[in-house]
Amino acid sequence: MVGASEESRLNCLEIQVDNGGGGAWEYLCLVRKLKARRSDKVLKHGLSILNDHRARSKLGGEEWTLYEQVAIAAMDCQRVDIAKDCIAELRKQFPGSMRVGRLEGMLLEVKGAWPEAEKAYQRLLEDNPLDQVIHKRKVAMAKAQGNASVVVEYLRKYLEIFMADHDAWRELAEIYVSLQMYKQAAFCYEELILCQPLVPPYHLAYAEVLYTMGGLENLQTAKMYYASTINLTGGKNTRALYGVCLCIAAINQLSKGRNKEEESSELQTLAAESLVKDYKLRAPVKLPLLTAALRNVKLVS
Amino acid sequence: MAEDLVLDTAIRDWVLIPLSVVMVLIGVLRYFVGKLMRSSQTADEKIVKEGQLIIRARNLRAAANFIPAKSFRLRKAYYTNEENGLLHVPKGQATNPQAQMFSDPNMAMDMMKKNLSMIIPQTLTFAWVNFFFSGFVAAKIPFPLTQRFRAMLQNGIDLSTVDVSYVSSRSWYFLNLFGLRGLFSLILGDENAMDDTQRMMQMGGFGMDPTKSLSAEKDSMEIIQHEWALPKMGQRAEEVLRKFVKQ
Known part of the structure; x- marks a missing residue:
């Protein structure tokens, strides 16, 4: 979650960068650190760094992190061509990398090639069955296809191992609510309250589920x-x-x-x-x- | 009072500086060798699951009062029942790490690699220092020290008349061995710097048993009392609202 002070700093930097005041790299770092989703800006400024040889070589090893960030932002903005170039560049640098494999799977997802993406993720999971990100990608993919029961199945499988992951519990709770399975949703919200007992939205959501159940x-x-x-x-x-x-x-x-x-x-x-x-x-x-x-x-x- | 010893500048050029440089170089070299030999750690599913389970059980214990009694009892049974509770470790299945180490050659291999990268260079450098530089008084500390420091600073010269502020070459070696952490963190980046004291501590921590923490968690789960905190919330909410309305 992004705190208010960090958000204002991010906005400040964004305005500065937008108006050509420099500091693009700092901005991108901050976006990455806060996990903010400002894909259009990231794409614009990240690409301008990547296209500038001098600026790029100044980054040293961080260059590849930037490639990854820009690739994801490009996919978010449906610029498949840019994402493809970035991933190809990364693949050249890291031939056997899991992380690049993940990006390739995401690229397939963007194109809507669900079966291929599924296959790609499955292959990656065979090498490393405990990769949380890939499990989450699979859940997201099922969700994108509107396949709620599959989402529930994947999430339950995921939570069986990573049972302390509260984001996954929240996702599952929301899916259950959308499926009108309130009892299960209530269980998930209880789990969330246990994780973070003083977060008001969880109390509120739990109360709403209980109210909906009635009695x-x-x-x-x-x-x-x-x-x-x-x-x-x-x-x-x-x-x-x-x-x-x-x-x-x-x-x-x-x-x-x-x-x-x-x-x-x-x-x-x-x-x-x-x-x-x-x-x-x-x-x-x-x-x-x-x-x-x-x-x-x-x-x- | 003993007369001041005059240290030959050749000692500085041929003992003090080479010794320090060699220690730094060996540290860097060891870092890279360790990086080469490090096998990528693939975590075991069971171990990950147990870790997560413990976090979740701990959460339950800490925040038990925030969920209704019924839900709490449900969870407690789920974790601690004697047949298939999550925290219940069947007797005899508890694996001890020693046996696990012998059954899993990878683990023994990892241990050996760690030891190799630590002990071999240390013995070699120690032997080298002992062979070439034994008995030198290599440096002088610019302030006086008490007798207690003699063992630390004058390892290798058995003269009680020498002032304690002189440092023997072997002691200089030890000082470097344990004290170069700051320099390594400059050279190799922050996380990579690991001096030998830390390494030794890590060795000591090896071999904890996850099943033990599971059953400990189970025991403490069994004794907690559930006292629902929510009924009190109604009154507090009234107070909050009263304040809000009055504002």
Whole structure:
């Protein structure tokens, strides 16, 4: 993840480079370090370095890293011709390299030659069955083809070995949600919460999955996770505020018949008030919509 | 007080400087030889999996209070049950690293290569220094030192009357052997510099048993209590919101 200060530095450098102020190499290094995806800029500035003999030879061994970076950026921008040249150059330099093999597989992917790419990755995996990047490429490829069940299969196989990889868990959770397999998705979000217990988006997503599943117990749990999201974000997350309101409304509706005492509505009214305040501040035009919605769930009279 | 010894400039030109240069050259040479001999490490699937498993179990232990009790019990059973729990190591299957080393010739080979690149040049240079330069007083440190440093600085000359600030050639060799790390990190790049003290420490750390850490993890997993932290969150969220509304 990119921190705010790093992002502003990156933007600063980008403007400088765009206006011809130099520092292209520093910019490219920073992009690489932050794993930012600014392919068009990387392609433009990287290519200008690669085409300039003097600038290129100044890089020394780093030249090949730049080739790789530009190749990936070019593929991202659908400039297959440039990517092809870069990869050919790399192949000449590193004949038996796994990393270049990966790039070649990606090139096949860009062309849409799925079976060939699959075969290429399979070959690479035979040499080194524990290459995380190639496993992830295969997942991405299945996703690009819209093959959700295959994605799930690959991800599960991957997670069986690399079970501490939280990005993979997140991907799997999102796929499960899109397949409406909420129970499995909930498991994945639990895993994510375990990995990083204080990241609010995971709490929020978990609460949403639980709310979607419904049922009194799940709704109550969902309410708590919405509350913890509010807690972690300092009440600034609109989605969580809505979530609390909806959860409590749903719980009241469910428990009405069973003669239970009403939920403590302190949290609920507070959430509604915060929502109203937030809307007044940031989107006064939409305030009537909000009050109408809240009236629907009987939070404001 | 003993009279100051005057060191011949020839000693500087023919002992001190050659010794230092040779030590640096040997360090560089060893780095490249080691690079040549290093076999690409292909990690074993089982070992990678065990490492990841331990991270995941540790995460569970650390953040157990953030998931509902039901989910926690589910996971605990998954990790620790006696039949096929992930952390459960069946008795007798625990491999000890010694046996593994004998069964896997690659591992023994790696060890040998590491040892070769470390011990052989060291013995050779030590023998060389001993043969040619034994008994020289090679340098003088520009400040006085206490008697305790005699063993460190005057290895190889057994004279108690010589002032401690004189350094014998063999001691100079040792100082170079252990103290050139900074120079190597300049020459070879930061990560590549590895002086001998570090290498020796690495040798000591060899042979830890992954199955042991698995069963330790299992034990600590079994004793943790689950106390769900979320119910408290409701109240805290109320406080947060109250503050937010008042602002």
